[in-house]
Amino acid sequence: MTPLAKIQDVRKRYGQTWALDGVSFEVPQGAVLGLIGPNGAGKTTLLKAMLGLLRFEGDIDLLGRSPRRFRHELMRSVGYISDVGILPRWMRVDQLIRYSAAVHPNFSEQVARDILSKTEVSTKSLIKALSKGMMTQVHLALVMAMDVKLLILDEPTLGLDIVYRSRFYEQILQEFLTEDRSLVISTHQVEEIESLLTHLVLIDQGKVRLCEAMDCVYERFTAVDVAASELASARSLSPVSEKNALKGATFIFDGVEETQLQALGTCRRPGVAELFVSIMGRG
Amino acid sequence: MIKAKTFLAIAQRELWEHPNLIWRIPLGLGLLFVFLAVCSVVFGFNYLGDINAEVTVDVVGGSDLMTVGDGPGQALSTFFCFAFFLLSQLIALNYLLGTLYQERKDRSILFWKSLPVSDLDVVLSKLIVGVVLVPVVYLLLAWMTSLLVALLLWLGLSSVMSDGMSFSELFFAAVYGGFEWFVIVCKQMIWGLPFFLWVLLVSGVVSSQPILWVLGIPLVVMIIENIAFPQSVISDWFWAHATPWPLGGEAQSWEPLSGASLVESVVIVLTSLILFVIAVVSRRHFNEI
CATH class of the missing domain: 1.20.190 (Delta-Endotoxin; domain 1)
Structure with missing residues (x-):
């Protein structure tokens, strides 16, 4: 299947600093791609480049077109929710729905109203009168009503409490994800999206540190809880990282046969957060 | 379109x-x-x-203007x-x-x-x-x-x-x-199109105090023109168009698209077109402040 997005050798410089330095990866159809990286890694810059909101070097192909040249045409099939409240604060919720319906050919006013009717948000409310969680619910309702192929979320749950965060991802799972739609999520709250992810891109200082399907990630990486007596043997296998534990240490290995590791201790799948810290720590 | x-x-x-x-x-x-x-x-x-x-x-006064x-x-x-x-x-x-x-x-x-x-x-x-x-x-x-x-x-x-x-x-x-x-x-x-397009362009580009830029840049141009050249053609033209038509000094004899002011009409259309294109391109490049 043709990927929905192809990012090839994308570079972006702010002054002397490279915010993106040769970033390449693909977003296949039906994928949930997690874009994970520390603050200042270049995640937002990359997502903005994907949306055609800034100039860059390299190539981005979104649904077969250049987002820089065809931004507004592409936005018929691409949805975006940003890390900050970007909804116009002076507007009422129903005005926002009516405006979106007027300018978006794939927008269903009824779907937006139905989704919001299940929340505490009143369509007569001003956006500025809503809590941050409610604003995110409104934005999500708008995006869900757009019938898009690709949804780009940039820290969508930042600042939300655990109840809103949980509802948010539940709604995405129930109402958005299908085989031909893809989702790109950039977030710090890795644990919450780990179960959703089909692909993982770790990014740091504008460079991709890891880009794999989750199946491959679990094939490649193994976490081993090693007893104190086996530490030297574990270190000899060139682990990605070593973290001290109560009775020994936890090692993460990349591409080492599990049969070889079983002699050292208990083997398990590393969590994405664990992997993220290990790989970022390796530099 | x-x-x-x-x-x-x-x-x-x-x-x-x-x-x-x-x-x-x-x-x-x-x-x-x-x-x-x-x-x-x-x-x-x-x-x-x-x-x-x-x-x-x-009705007293103002017959020239009204x-x-x-x-x-x-x-x-x-x-x-x-x-x-x-x-x-x-x-x-x-x-x-x-x-x-x-x-x-x-x-x-x-x-x-x-x-x-x-x-x-x-x-x-x-x-x-x-x-x-x-x-x-x-x-x-x-x-x-x-x-x-x-x-x-x-x-x-x-x-x-x-x-x-x-x-x-x-x-x-x-x-x-x-x-x-x-x-x-x-x-x-x-008549006012070039001026209003200039205002719109500035609104889409500057990161603070748009009014200062809208008036400040033409003011600087005027000062430079006055110092460097004997005539201030550009700034005079700008200020005339920044003024509503019935009050504009140069505008009193101006009839849009008439033979006498064909050059002025062409200048207005061209200037407006250029400013409009820049305003559109600017909105593409300039995002949040």
Whole structure:
């Protein structure tokens, strides 16, 4: 299947600093791609480049077109929710729905109203009168009503409490994800999206540190809880990282046969957060 | 080109965002004038009682600037249309100054850009709202105000004058005055276009204090021209177009697209076109502040 997005050798410089330095990866159809990286890694810059909101070097192909040249045409099939409240604060919720319906050919006013009717948000409310969680619910309702192929979320749950965060991802799972739609999520709250992810891109200082399907990630990486007596043997296998534990240490290995590791201790799948810290720590 | 549906949606959005600027201020002023006219008629003419006063209406001064006829009907429409016209130009300036700047400042530009609306559609719609819709709404309300006030004055005058004024003369003079001002407003749309496009362009580009940039850059150009050159062609042209057409010094002899001012017309169209293209390209490149 043709990927929905192809990012090839994308570079972006702010002054002397490279915010993106040769970033390449693909977003296949039906994928949930997690874009994970520390603050200042270049995640937002990359997502903005994907949306055609800034100039860059390299190539981005979104649904077969250049987002820089065809931004507004592409936005018929691409949805975006940003890390900050970007909804116009002076507007009422129903005005926002009516405006979106007027300018978006794939927008269903009824779907937006139905989704919001299940929340505490009143369509007569001003956006500025809503809590941050409610604003995110409104934005999500708008995006869900757009019938898009690709949804780009940039820290969508930042600042939300655990109840809103949980509802948010539940709604995405129930109402958005299908085989031909893809989702790109950039977030710090890795644990919450780990179960959703089909692909993982770790990014740091504008460079991709890891880009794999989750199946491959679990094939490649193994976490081993090693007893104190086996530490030297574990270190000899060139682990990605070593973290001290109560009775020994936890090692993460990349591409080492599990049969070889079983002699050292208990083997398990590393969590994405664990992997993220290990790989970022390796530099 | 822009779709009518998209333009109407954007215009509706601007009406939601700026109801005060676009229609509440002129409507409020119109109602205030009508109220004052009612007061004048009720208290003023009642106070005069039933004396057969000889009433004359003189229109004093301003004949160079205003197309004032002889009758009170035309004087009324001139007064209201002229006042509302000047106000509409200030409102248009204020609207265009903030419209692209504010969406970048409150970061809502990221939401607007996540919808399938092109930068061309947005810039063109905002320009039409500022340069066409605002003056036309103000003119219509001024015109309706002048008609209502004319009617009230006629009622008042008729009650105290034995040979009352002709209502049809008063009414049609006010109607005719409105048409004259419609032509003036249309001319101003063309005359002021380069200036308003400059304002819109600055609104979409600067990161603070757009008014300072709008006036500051031409001021700097003027100073440089005055120091370096014997004539200040560019700055004179700019300031003339920054002024509403009936008051503009150079504009008095200017008739759009007539043979005598063909060069001026071409310069206006070309300058406007260039500024418009830059404003569209700028909206593409400049995001949140």
